[in-house]
Amino acid sequence: MTEVVLYGGKGGVGKTTMAAASALQSAAAGDDTLVVSTDPAHSLGDVTKTDLGGEPTPIRDGLWGVEVDPEAGIDRYQALFETLAAELGEAGIQLDEDEVAALFSSGVVPGSDELAALDGLATYLAADRFDRVVFDTAPTGHTLRLLDLPAVMDRGLATAMDLREQVRRKVDAARTMLFGPMAAGDRETPGKFTDLRERMDRVGAALRDADRTAFHVVTLPETMAVRETERLVAQLREFDVPVASLVVNKVVEDPGDCERCRARHTVQTETLGELERALPEVPVRRVPETHGEVTGLAALERVGTQLAEQ
Known part of the structure; x- marks a missing residue:
């Protein structure tokens, strides 16, 4: 069966980057992989530097991308x-x-974004064309409505x-x-x-199946982002959606002699400690801060390697 990987979290934390990097790593490992953006404000094409549309488009060998049309389905x-x-x-x-x-x-x-995203999820699960489908989900509120839709x-x-x-x-x-x-x-x-009812049943069952589905919550090492992450994990558990890891983006690893960087590093260390104490059973993966935007396959490969090593 097709494996399902979802990246979610609040807006601006780097969900698209993590989803694209993870999908690229999956393709490099030999799995036919599709990365799907269900965010109404699509940026997957920008991140991968590929002209994407409503149908799967080749990005590189073994990897395809699609930006779900809000009117699809x-x-x-x-x-x-x-x-x-x-x-x-x-x-x-x-x-x-x-x-x-x-x-x-x-x-x-x-016509809602969530309904279109759910239809896309159902379509790519049913097609069984890919070994793995990686979803770049919309910000938290949209994602929770998406998860509630099969039951509704x-x-x-x-x-x-x-x-x-x-x-x-x-x-x-x-x-x-x-x-x-x-x-x-x-x-x-x-x-x-x-x-249609059976289609919704299959989607709901797949999202709750820990053997084929993993939800990775992307966050930043900041107090407000961490609080939202804790709430999101609790809500995902209410839906019985398996949370595989917390991906903390833009972590300052070596502050060097920069006073401002050292101050940020101290705050981040304290915040990460709070996160790990609040959710001790969920693995935490850290992605170092980089200068500039992460775009293009070479940059995504570096992030994918960092994710895979943890």
């Missing part, structure tokens, strides 16, 4: 809305578009399927009374609803 859900609305209308129940959307999705707004969608789909079946029975009964037994409507299994 929405047609699938829109078609279900229209099917349900048509069958309700057939039974004399007239709902406007907003009412049908609310009934079906239980609060999920069609399941509730909405269950409601929609139940209502659809009730409506079909009433319509069939009315047709039979008027036109006889042969007039009942098509009793085919509601395949689209069932398929």
Whole structure:
């Protein structure tokens, strides 16, 4: 089965860099790897210096990249809305578009970034084309909504399927009374609803499967970032998503004679100590601070090597 690796955390901590570096290391080890950006503000193409779009694009041997289109997969859900609305209308129940959307999705707004990201996750898991899929997730709030979506969608789909079946029975009964037994409507299994529900089930199961999924929380050695990291780990555990490591980016390793650098080093050391005491069971990996932005495959290879060595 395809292995799933996710990098998450607050905005600006270096999730894209870590995801791209990890994917590059995976490809170098001989695994066909896809790195996927689900962040609405895509920067994966900039980091890898590759022109990426909504379909997997080669970055180098064994490595492909894709930036999920926020509109990707929405047609699938829109078609279900229209099917349900048509069958309700057939039974004399007239709902406007907003009412049908609310009934079906239980609060999920069609076209949302999270819905598109979830559809991308489901697509690449089902394809089984790659040995490993590495996800550069959106900032924390988006990621948590993404993780909640399979359960939310399941509730909405269950409601929609139940209502659809009730409506079909009433319509069939009315047709039979008027036109006889042969007039009942098509009793085919509601395949689209069932398929989508199974698709969501597979995603939810994969995200909770410690044998195939690892979530790496990226953070900075700063008090506010560490506090958010602690909250994120607690929330991931509520979703039963396995947390594999904490990746602390921009660590000052050797402050030298620079007074400002020594002060930062002292603060970072204290902060890292707090993080390790708060989450002693989660491995901590440190990525040294570098001058300038980490872009291009050579720079990403160095970061990937640092991650792999810890």
